[in-house]
Amino acid sequence: MSKFMQKISRTFFELLVFLARVKSFCLRKIAIRLKIGIGNIETLINGENFSSLKFNEISLYSEMQHFSYIDFVSRDPIGITFQQRSHLQLTNTVLDSQTGILFTVNGDIITESSSWSPEYLAATFQTKPFRIVPSTKILDKRPAINLTSNGFYHWLNEDLPQYLHLNRNLVNPITVVSSKRPDFVNSFLKDFSIEYQEVPRFSHFEEINFISKKSTVGWPHPKDVEVLKEFFKQYLNERTPGKRVYISRISDSRSPLFEGTLINLLTNSGWKVLDLK
Numbered sequence: 001m002s003k004f005m006q007k008i009s010r011t012f013f014e015l016l017v018f019l020a021r022v023k024s025f026c027l028r029k030i031a032i033r034l035k036i037g038i039g040n041i042e043t044l045i046n047g048e049n050f051s052s053l054k055f056n057e058i059s060l061y062s063e064m065q066h067f068s069y070i071d072f073v074s075r076d077p078i079g080i081t082f083q084q085r086s087h088l089q090l091t092n093t094v095l096d097s098q099t100g101i102l103f104t105v106n107g108d109i110i111t112e113s114s115s116w117s118p119e120y121l122a123a124t125f126q127t128k129p130f131r132i133v134p135s136t137k138i139l140d141k142r143p144a145i146n147l148t149s150n151g152f153y154h155w156l157n158e159d160l161p162q163y164l165h166l167n168r169n170l171v172n173p174i175t176v177v178s179s180k181r182p183d184f185v186n187s188f189l190k191d192f193s194i195e196y197q198e199v200p201r202f203s204h205f206e207e208i209n210f211i212s213k214k215s216t217v218g219w220p221h222p223k224d225v226e227v228l229k230e231f232f233k234q235y236l237n238e239r240t241p242g243k244r245v246y247i248s249r250i251s252d253s254r255s256p257l258f259e260g261t262l263i264n265l266l267t268n269s270g271w272k273v274l275d276l277k
Helices: 004-034 118-123 150-171 183-191 220-235 260-270
Strands: 055-062 065-068 077-082 085-096 144-146 174-178 196-199 202-211 245-247 273-274
Touching: 055 150, 055 220, 085 220, 144 150, 150 183, 150 202, 150 220, 174 183, 220 245, 245 260
Parallel strands: 144 174, 144 202, 174 196, 245 273
Antiparallel strands: 055 085, 065 077, 085 202
């Protein structure tokens, strides 16, 4: 790729990033003006105030753990503490079936339903449910669990393991999915013959099951990794010696500016380039 084309490509992606930020800014302003943006938050466990919501702590999902390592550049210690997480059963709640975020019937975000911090949720535009949300009828009153439609990285590392755990430990659960979902979710449902029910993006549930989350977005949790390895272990021996794979984000706003050049170099060197979206 010539330097001129590299410059054009870099300018184009910078423009896409700028437009994405303008869009987010405008949405936040509109939401604030119409009073539909994020308001209060509700914390079920260890919050500043006791929650008025009715929920049951069914079982422990993972103990508190600390993970640390030495940064390979600065040589400073870096670490994170994973708080204890549990399987919770919550009544009278509203589900965002795309993101997995749960709301009270008054539209307050339930913090344990998101890996993002309350500060991040408050500072960004979060689509809230309307005041009137249709009730979702689940066949035979089976326990409901949500398989989200988040971006592939967060879906694979943060959402899928917890879904797999619930699907394995609940008796005859029903999977609820958004009517608008990416192809990789459809592939998963089809490949593993999972029975599911489509629901609108915002649906009211008399009862729903989920794994409580903490503010650890971007850090793969040891328990989640364990669940994934156990589920996919039958495929782990299917290895191709010498095969090199690069996962691309070329069409994403967070793609590095040099990624086009990098992909050309890797492709010419025999690498296989994948876009997992």
